Amino acid sequence: MGSYSDLTPVNIITGFLGSGKTTLLQRLLRSPELSNVAVLVNEFGEVGLDHHLLQGVAESTLLLENGCLCCAVRGDLQKALRDLLSRRTRGDVPHFRRVVIETSGLADPAPIAYTLLSEAVLRHHFRLSGIITTVDAVNGAAQLDGFREAVKQASMADRIVVTKVDLSDGSAIAALRRRLRELNVSAQFLESTEIGGDVHRLLTDDIYDAEGKFREASQWTAEEVIDHGAHTHTAEVQSFTAIFDRPLDWTAFGVWTSMLLHRHGADVLRLKGLLNVAGVPTPVLINGVQHIVHPPSHLDEWPDADRRSRLIFIVRGLKRSQIERSLAVFNGLVNTVPSATHPRESSGPVRSTAF
Amino acid sequence: MCALCGVLGGKGHWSDSASAPAVFAGRVEPQTRLRERQDRTRLLNTVLKDHGVAVKDWSGNAYLLTSRTGRTAIVDTVGEIWTAAERIGGRTCDPLDDGYLSALAKDQG
Numbered sequence: 001m002g003s004y005s006d007l008t009p010v011n012i013i014t015g016f017l018g019s020g021k022t023t024l025l026q027r028l029l030r031s032p033e034l035s036n037v038a039v040l041v042n043e044f045g046e047v048g049l050d051h052h053l054l055q056g057v058a059e060s061t062l063l064l065e066n067g068c069l070c071c072a073v074r075g076d077l078q079k080a081l082r083d084l085l086s087r088r089t090r091g092d093v094p095h096f097r098r099v100v101i102e103t104s105g106l107a108d109p110a111p112i113a114y115t116l117l118s119e120a121v122l123r124h125h126f127r128l129s130g131i132i133t134t135v136d137a138v139n140g141a142a143q144l145d146g147f148r149e150a151v152k153q154a155s156m157a158d159r160i161v162v163t164k165v166d167l168s169d170g171s172a173i174a175a176l177r178r179r180l181r182e183l184n185v186s187a188q189f190l191e192s193t194e195i196g197g198d199v200h201r202l203l204t205d206d207i208y209d210a211e212g213k214f215r216e217a218s219q220w221t222a223e224e225v226i227d228h229g230a231h232t233h234t235a236e237v238q239s240f241t242a243i244f245d246r247p248l249d250w251t252a253f254g255v256w257t258s259m260l261l262h263r264h265g266a267d268v269l270r271l272k273g274l275l276n277v278a279g280v281p282t283p284v285l286i287n288g289v290q291h292i293v294h295p296p297s298h299l300d301e302w303p304d305a306d307r308r309s310r311l312i313f314i315v316r317g318l319k320r321s322q323i324e325r326s327l328a329v330f331n332g333l334v335n336t337v338p339s340a341t342h343p344r345e346s347s348g349p350v351r352s353t354a355f
Numbered sequence: 356m357c358a359l360c361g362v363l364g365g366k367g368h369w370s371d372s373a374s375a376p377a378v379f380a381g382r383v384e385p386q387t388r389l390r391e392r393q394d395r396t397r398l399l400n401t402v403l404k405d406h407g408v409a410v411k412d413w414s415g416n417a418y419l420l421t422s423r424t425g426r427t428a429i430v431d432t433v434g435e436i437w438t439a440a441e442r443i444g445g446r447t448c449d450p451l452d453d454g455y456l457s458a459l460a461k462d463q464g
Contacts, residue, residue, distance in 0.1 A: 279382050
């Protein structure tokens with residue numbers, strides 16, 4: 001197996017009940033560029049899907065010992081993906097190059113991401129490409145008010161597709177888009193009627209795709225994303241871009257992020273960033289979903305003249321000022337940590353834990 | 356596997372440069388995996404000082420944590436250190452804790 005970018009990409013299409021997930025999926029699957037896609041759906045709805053590689057899965061979640069819901073393994077998905085992989089290897093199904101998972105309307109996308117990255121077999125064959133969330137223009141605002149699931153689905157998205165715009169009025173749609181933007185500063189926004197010939201880019205653009213990663217990173221560094229202020233909502237979800245003038249030390253960033261996600265991962269819905277890493281001339285891209293961080297990617301050149309690190313956080317109940325201060329303190333430690341000239345290698349004790 | 360002690364190769368972590376060699380290929384100063392682990396271990400000792408937990412790199416495959424009272428734990432990756440440090444050190448690892456950050460900031464001088 002080659003690099004992370006060689007793994008089979010998996011897209012998640014999520015969205016609240018009746019928000020048009022299956023209709024969107026139907027349109028996507030008509031694109032010739034997506035002819036070799038396997039589709040897993042959680043529930044067969046009223047809109048029929050006609051696809052040669054379609055499989056249903058019954059939603060079931062295996063909660064791990066730590067009890068964290070976002071770190072649960074989706075047992076149904078584990079079985080379905082292993083089965084697909086096995087059938088592809090045997091040649092029983094056409095050689096699919098992408099998998100699209102359509103979730104149920106109340107699903108949490110986080111356990112799907114966790115399953116892909118942590119499951120012993122799957123993590124060597126699949127990677128998360130992007131999360132697409134459909135939001136109903138007519139009922140979306142009320143669903144965001146009343147259901148935490150809807151807020152989480154929108155907050156975690158890489159793309160938000162506003163559907164049923166022909167059934168709503170312009171001012172209501174604009175208000176909904178403003179609200180969604182405040183929840184999720186980094187997502188690309190589309191209305192379902194805007195989706196044209198390049199529909200496949202909804203799925204294929206991500207930071208591991210050679211053709212699409214520059215477009216994806218440019219989305220993260222757009223002016224409206226950088227200038228976006230933090231907003232507080234009833235659900236306490238806010239999104240903001242933290243900017244660091246000083247290059248980040250990769251070791252300090254790794255230790256800090258790991259510690260942050262250990263304590264607050266359930267409340268860090270998304271973490272994305274374009275980093276200026278000390279000693280590395282090209283920008284490093286980072287992408288995380290709650291407790292999970294994907295291996296870093298990079299661009300061959302900077303998307304603009306700005307050389308600052310830009311980190312997008314979508315968080316629940318965490319203070320922006322604390323996050324910015326904390327990373328700055330950790331980054332500042334590196335130059336002050338005394339450097340041992342010849343660190344002594346530790347001996348190899350018996351692998352046990354004494355209490 | 357290490358031929359001397361029989362230790363299997365450790366699990367990778369996203370923050371290991373080796374997990375994405377293409378990303379760090381253009382480094383101005385090339386860095387070895389061992390050097391990166393040494394730098395990380397030094398930093399871990401700084402951030403866990405107030406927790407009373409010392410960290411050593413164990414054969415390049417794991418981290419050995421020791422508390423002031425002699426309790427020890429061995430973990431594979433940096434991601435697993437925090438739970439172990441809390442268990443043997445008796446204090447939560449929270450990088451957003453104001454008091455903790457103030458103490459760390461003093462180390463910056």
